[in-house]
Amino acid sequence: DAKTTQPPSMDCAEGRAANLPCNHSTISGNEYVYWYRQIHSQGPQYIIHGLKNNETNEMASLIITEDRKSSTLILPHATLRDTAVYYCIVRVADAYVSRAAGNKLTFGGGTRVLVKP
Amino acid sequence: GAVVSQHPSRVICKSGTSVKIECRSLDFQATTMFWYRQFPKQSLMLMATSNEGSKATYEQGVEKDKFLINHASLTLSTLTVTSAHPEDSSFYICSARPPLLGQGGSGYTFGSGTRLTVV
Numbered sequence: 001d002a003k004t005t006q007p008p009s010m011d012c013a014e015g016r017a018a019n020l021p022c023n024h025s026t027i028s029g030n031e032y033v034y035w036y037r038q039i040h041s042q043g044p045q046y047i048i049h050g051l052k053n054n055e056t057n058e059m060a061s062l063i064i065t066e067d068r069k070s071s072t073l074i075l076p077h078a079t080l081r082d083t084a085v086y087y088c089i090v091r092v093a094d095a096y097v098s099r100a101a102g103n104k105l106t107f108g109g110g111t112r113v114l115v116k117p
Numbered sequence: 118g119a120v121v122s123q124h125p126s127r128v129i130c131k132s133g134t135s136v137k138i139e140c141r142s143l144d145f146q147a148t149t150m151f152w153y154r155q156f157p158k159q160s161l162m163l164m165a166t167s168n169e170g171s172k173a174t175y176e177q178g179v180e181k182d183k184f185l186i187n188h189a190s191l192t193l194s195t196l197t198v199t200s201a202h203p204e205d206s207s208f209y210i211c212s213a214r215p216p217l218l219g220q221g222g223s224g225y226t227f228g229s230g231t232r233l234t235v236v
Contacts, residue, residue: 034224041232043123043210044161046224087160104151105212105225107161 004088009112018075020111022088025069030093033064034105035073037084044087044107047073051093078115085110119145119215123228130201130235137197138231140211146191147213151225152184155208167194201235208232 005023012018024033034049048055048062050071055062061074075082087110092103120143130136140150148169153161165186166174173186183205185197194213198205212227 036224038161041208041230043121043212043227043230046226049224085160103149103214104163104166106163107153109160 004090004108006088006111008109011114011116012078014080014115014117015077018078020073020086023070024090027068027090031090032093033071034089034091036087039084080115083113083115085112119226121213121226121228123211123231125231126229127232132202132235133200135197135199136201136233137195138209140194140228142192142213145215150188150194150211150213152196153210203235206233206235
């Protein structure tokens with residue numbers, strides 16, 4: 001799977017939009033971009049994923065550049081409960097992975113986001 | 118939504134004893150589950166892929182005789198840390214994948230983790 005690069009940490013103000021960047025310059029055509037977050041001492045939580053089109057759900061928006069080499073996760077109105085480590089992960093589409101391989105998720109360092117009042 | 122239950126959430130054991138951690142998919146069947154380990158202030162490290170009805174696939178450097186994985190049913194995988202030592206103290210997390218939704222598949226669902234402390 002392609003590697004990703006994220007800033008190690010960032011602060012953002014409560015109520016403002018938080019824009020989290022991720023570089024994945026070696027991404028290939030059959031790889032999706034996934035975002036997860038991990039609040040302290042909990043298991044990771046799925047946020048959103050996309051292939052090439054921008055995506056939006058109740059939690060966030062995902063903006064993927066046209067060349068797919070980078071993406072941005074947008075939390076539209078950050079709250080204190082959004083303080084967490086955010087992980088950007090690139091993963092091959094399931095159709096290209098055998099059942100035995102299981103299409104595992106490999107976590108990088110992530111971005112530690114601190115939402116301040 | 119899809120829920121993965123992990124038990125226990127916290128366990129303290131004596132050095133040399135074994136500890137079993139359970140991971141259950143509550144509302145879906147999971148032919149594949151994953152086990153991760155996380156040390157303080159570090160990222161999650163994949164330990165092994167658990168496949169229902171067959172042997173688990175371990176990542177490089179993970180001792181299969183020390184970390185026994187059993188995936189006997191479509192909703193339950195267990196991780197047993199055998200002969201635990203203080204260096205095995207860590208946060209252990211399992212995950213499973215609900216049925217596919219489209220080409221990318223759905224997001225993986227994670228358990229709430231197990232904090233293991235070996236004294």
